[in-house]
Amino acid sequence: MVNSLLTPTPQALAEERVAEPVVHHVAHGFSDQFALGFTKVLRFSADTFFAKRYGHRAIVLETVAAVPGMVGATIQHLTSLRRMQDDHGWIRTLMEEAENERMHLMTFIQIAQPTWFERLVIQLVQGVFYLAFFALYMVSARTAHRIVGYFEEEAVISYTLYLKEIDEGRSPNVAAPAIARHYWKLPADATLRDVVLVVRADEMHHRDINHGFASKLAGSPASAVAVAPYPEHADDIRLVA
Ligand SMILES: [Fe+2]
Ligand SMILES: [Fe+2]
Numbered sequence: 001m002v003n004s005l006l007t008p009t010p011q012a013l014a015e016e017r018v019a020e021p022v023v024h025h026v027a028h029g030f031s032d033q034f035a036l037g038f039t040k041v042l043r044f045s046a047d048t049f050f051a052k053r054y055g056h057r058a059i060v061l062e063t064v065a066a067v068p069g070m071v072g073a074t075i076q077h078l079t080s081l082r083r084m085q086d087d088h089g090w091i092r093t094l095m096e097e098a099e100n101e102r103m104h105l106m107t108f109i110q111i112a113q114p115t116w117f118e119r120l121v122i123q124l125v126q127g128v129f130y131l132a133f134f135a136l137y138m139v140s141a142r143t144a145h146r147i148v149g150y151f152e153e154e155a156v157i158s159y160t161l162y163l164k165e166i167d168e169g170r171s172p173n174v175a176a177p178a179i180a181r182h183y184w185k186l187p188a189d190a191t192l193r194d195v196v197l198v199v200r201a202d203e204m205h206h207r208d209i210n211h212g213f214a215s216k217l218a219g220s221p222a223s224a225v226a227v228a229p230y231p232e233h234a235d236d237i238r239l240v241a
Helices: 002-006 010-019 029-050 054-083 090-108 116-139 141-167 178-183 192-217
Strands: none
Touching: 029 054, 029 141, 029 192, 054 090, 054 116, 054 141, 090 178, 090 192, 116 141, 141 192
16 A cells, blocks of 8 residues: 555656656758658648547547557667677567557547548558558668657657547546556556546657657767657457457
8 A cells, every 4th residue: 555655657747757757859951851851741630630539530540640650660770680780779669669550559549439431441441551661661760760760759649639638628637548557557447538648758768769760860979868768558459358
């Protein structure tokens, strides 16, 4: 009991970060400018398509967010094999990011159901985005990681707006799905708001990791910005019913 009073819950840790200023990597040079411009175009498209339907937005965008980690891991894996060089932990980090993003999707699919049109968009976007991101990563891994860093900056903003919708009563604060309670080790009475908080904390962590990778590939010291803490996740992601 004493221990539970002293140890902050996952929600408390994530909540602490609400008040922190928005983190933004200032673009330096063509690679960063390209990554930022591309991200802003996609942000505009998502805002136009989804408006304030945050549940649907989360589902469609998480199907995209789970792609770069797997692409990066695949290419880093093949590079390590070809060059017979250590990967310095990048492969596992990127594979874990892909799994984490897929768990975001598995969670939000319990909250909202995509329309048939959104399912069609998901099919088409996956085909195009996977191939395009793979090609970009082969040409410039630095730009690819910078894009993910900027995507994650936008994800943090979107989940902050989702929290506002919940707090102001426009989105019902339903009970957290069982899969989310298991994965983030949340208490039995956890709500959607608690889930959005820990998902957002995941995105802050991915943001800092990917900006750090991009900076490292650009030859600058990994990153002057501290990496946001990663919420604790269950080792066994299979939900035992
Ligand atoms: Fe995500
Ligand atoms: Fe993310």
